[in-house]
Amino acid sequence: MKDITSLLQRRAGVQARVAELAAIEADGTDLTAEQLAEFNQLQAEFNDLTARIDRIQAAEKMAAVTATPLASMSAVPKAAKQKGEDIGMIVRALCASKGDPRGAAHYADTNGFPEIAAVLNTGTGAAGGFIVPPGYVPEFVELLQPMSVVRASGARTIPMPNGSLTMPKIVGGASANYQGENDDIAASEQTFGQMTLSKKKLTALVPVSNDLIRFSNPQANTMVRDDMLQAIALREDIGFLRDNGTGNLPKGLRYWAPAGNVIAANATVNLQNVKNDLGKLELALLTGKVRMIKPGWVFSPRTMVYLQNLVDGNGNKAFPEIDAGQLRGKPFRLTTQIPENLGAGSNESEIYLVDFNEVIIGEATGLIIDVSTEASFKSGATMVSAFSQDLTLIRAITEHDIQPRHDVAVAVLTGVKWAP
Structure with a gap:
């Protein structure tokens, strides 16, 4: 069976x-x-x-x-669970038991999560971790969506159960021509290519206070869950935006953009040049016949503050829609994962304009959790001992890949020195 x-x-x-x-x-x-x-x-x-x-x-x-024994059941009705709280309890239970699934099951049961106890008792172990059952992973991915700017901007997620996914894409369209009454019709047809996604392993290391793990409250579950989500989302955005595809890295949107869609900002920074540069990104997508179903900007906080403060000769805001989360009629999202120290002067940034309807994230159906109370980790340049700080280190492993169905759906403005 x-x-x-x-x-x-x-x-x-x-x-x-x-x-x-x-x-x-x-x-x-x-x-x-x-x-x-x-x-x-x-x-x-x-x-x-x-x-x-x-x-x-x-x-x-x-x-x-x-x-579940009747004696362990509370007479007080449990509050409705928050989305993703089960993932938080799985992590807390594994932390409390130092990674032992049976001990974790007992912890979950005594804290009022008998269904999680059953999962931990019957779940699958992996070398170095516990495989979260597939039924709980989609909820984790759904919670990750608003934290990752690429996901939140509308990129489409497709399951990649075997670790890879191949999809067709049109690389050339059919053509039509006018002709005379007895002329032969010139044949033309669409040309097709393929996009192939293959899983890239993302690992996140999250230190959690043991006091929080011992604290028996649903809020503790969500705090543990959110710490793990935040760590994954931050590193994921670097990969989805700026990793170059070498080695084990995904190829981010910066490197999927065709050469003609990577545009250098005007070195002279003034209102008209700013408008022209933004318009060049829009024109690049429109010229490429991108449908602009879910267009969106992504840039750094410094760029947003500059555009927010920019005024015309009469003192009027040049882009008043910034306050409503829009730029030139399209939504924007901010991320600190786009650097502001690029270029020879270490003062340049980038702006992305993407039709996110064309962006596909292949999601391998897996999440592996491992815990340690003895390991050390780096905080900046300092090595920190989890044991001496009374911390538990959570290592989360997930796998995915990203690719636009049509490369021309991505345009990047480089050399952006706009700063307040």
């Missing part, structure tokens, strides 16, 4: 293939009869797998509840 992990992985694979077929049709190409038949078969299989998973999960929850 297949376990729930196998069923979840199979369902994710079915969904990924459905997404590939849907992408073909979304790009204006009709599905063949064979592809339509495959789509219908996959849809039925997805529904069947979902029903089977729901039944197994329901059975596991009932088993966990009935296995």
Whole structure:
């Protein structure tokens, strides 16, 4: 009999293939009869797998509840759980037990989380960590979305259950021409390419106070959860924006942008040149026939403050919409992960304009948690001992990749010296 992990992985694979077929049709190409038949078969299989998973999960929850002694059940109704609190409890339980799943299960049970206790008792271990069950990972990713500027800007997430994903993309369009009455029609057709995503391993090391772990309160669960989410989101944004794809790194949007879409800012900084530079990014996307479904800017806080303070000759704000989170009719997001010390003078930054509807994040369905109370970590240039500071180090491992379906959907302004 297949376990729930196998069923979840199979369902994710079915969904990924459905997404590939849907992408073909979304790009204006009709599905063949064979592809339509495959789509219908996959849809039925997805529904069947979902029903089977729901039944197994329901059975596991009932088993966990009935296995809990009555004496351990509180007479006071529990408050409704916050989204992602279960992940926080899994982490806290593993920390409290120093990574032992059975001890973690006991901790979760005595703190009023019998369903988490059942998960920890029956979950899967990995070399150096505990594999969080797939059913809890989507909730973690959903909470990560508003913390990562790339995710929050509208990039689409697709499961990557086997660690890689290949999707079709149009690299050249068909053409049409006027002709005479008896002239032969010149044939033309769309040309297709492929985009391939392969998982890149991201690790985050998060120190957590042992006093917080011992503190029995739902707020402690969310604080532990949020510390881990923040660490992953910050490093993820560097990877999604500026990593160059060498070695084990993802290739960020800065390096997916075609050469013609990487534009140097005017060295003379004034209002008209600022407007011209921003307009060049917009023109680069429009000239590339980008549909601008979810366009958005990403830049550093320094750039935002400069644009907020910029005034015209009459003292009027040049971009009053900045206060409402917009720039030239498009939303923007800030991140400190875009440097402000680039260039020969260490005073330059970058501005990104992207149609995030074209950006795909392939998400491997996995999250591994490991804990240590003896390890050391670097805080700046200083080595800190977790043991002497009464801390527990949480190591989270997740895997993903990123790529735009069309490279021209990304434009970058470099050499930005705008500063208040």
